[in-house]
Amino acid sequence: MSQVFDIDSVVLDIEGTTSATGFVVDVLYPYSRSRFGALLAERGGDPEVVRAVAQVRELIAEPDADDARVEKALNAWLDEDRKATPLKTLQGLIWSEGFARGDLVSHFYDDVLPALRAWHAAGVRLHVYSSGSVAAQRAWFRSSPEGDLLPLVEGLYDTENAGPKQEADSYRTIATALGLAATPERVLFLSDRPGELDAARAAGWHTVGVRRPGEPYYEQGVGDHAQAGAFDEITIMRSTA
Numbered sequence: 384m385s386q387v388f389d390i391d392s393v394v395l396d397i398e399g400t401t402s403a404t405g406f407v408v409d410v411l412y413p414y415s416r417s418r419f420g421a422l423l424a425e426r427g428g429d430p431e432v433v434r435a436v437a438q439v440r441e442l443i444a445e446p447d448a449d450d451a452r453v454e455k456a457l458n459a460w461l462d463e464d465r466k467a468t469p470l471k472t473l474q475g476l477i478w479s480e481g482f483a484r485g486d487l488v489s490h491f492y493d494d495v496l497p498a499l500r501a502w503h504a505a506g507v508r509l510h511v512y513s514s515g516s517v518a519a520q521r522a523w524f525r526s527s528p529e530g531d532l533l534p535l536v537e538g539l540y541d542t543e544n545a546g547p548k549q550e551a552d553s554y555r556t557i558a559t560a561l562g563l564a565a566t567p568e569r570v571l572f573l574s575d576r577p578g579e580l581d582a583a584r585a586a587g588w589h590t591v592g593v594r595r596p597g598e599p600y601y602e603q604g605v606g607d608h609a610q611a612g613a614f615d616e617i618t619i620m621r622s623t624a
């Protein structure tokens with residue numbers, strides 16, 4: 384069904400929305416799993432790694448956990464697809480290098496890039512809000528099958544700079560960063576997860592639940608949110624352009 388919105392900014396979820404969860408789980412997750420040990424051993428002194436390891440130790444309530452225990456916790460979170468912030472930070476470091484090296488190329492559903500280009504050309508501001516870290520998001524858009532898409536995207540938000548994706552305050556933080564705190568109804572959030580859509584709506588945003596067959600949340604649906612099976616079902620007008 385076609386959906387029409389009068390908004391200024393679109394905020395995009397990645398996994399399940401712009402891109403296949405299967406690709407993330409089958410390609411990116413194994414890539415990070417096989418490299419956590421080396422990252423902890425060889426770059427354990429890097430400030431970002433130090434910070435993430437401290438967060439892992441806090442989450443597992445083991446202040447003295449050694450590298451092997453930290454790696455075990457990271458792999459357990461991978462197995463259950465738990466989107467823990469330090470896991471995402473460390474994955475982001477590993478994936479960024481993999482994308483830069485040419486080992487990895489990101490994935491987008493066929494309907495996504497034409498829509499993003501059309502919206503961008505029409506003056507719609509595009510942003511990302513994903514559990515994947517900002518570093519991972521940057522690499523993901525830079526290394527797409529159609530080249531560098533980063534120029535299309537203005538703001539990148541994750542669970543560190545915005546907060547948890549199922550809390551309304553995180554969406555208020557993003558709206559403030561976009562200069563739209565007073566007019567949150569000028570923002571449209573696209574996601575596959577009902578809990579994220581609920582939180583965005585609680586912050587005053589428009590929402591569309593993107594439902595793609597085969598994605599984990601497809602059967603569950605998106606409750607009473609507007610829904611679309613692909614981005615070409617979403618039309619954006621800008622009355623204030």
Ligand SMILES: CSCCC(=O)C(=O)COP(=O)(O)O
Pocket residue numbers: 396397398399407411466512513514515516519520523548
């Ligand atoms: C480039 S981000 C990689 C995907 C990922 O790790 C992730 O957790 C995405 O979650 P999302 O919030 O986009 O559903």
Ligand SMILES: [Mg+2]
Pocket residue numbers: 396397398399400574575576
């Ligand atoms: Mg998602």
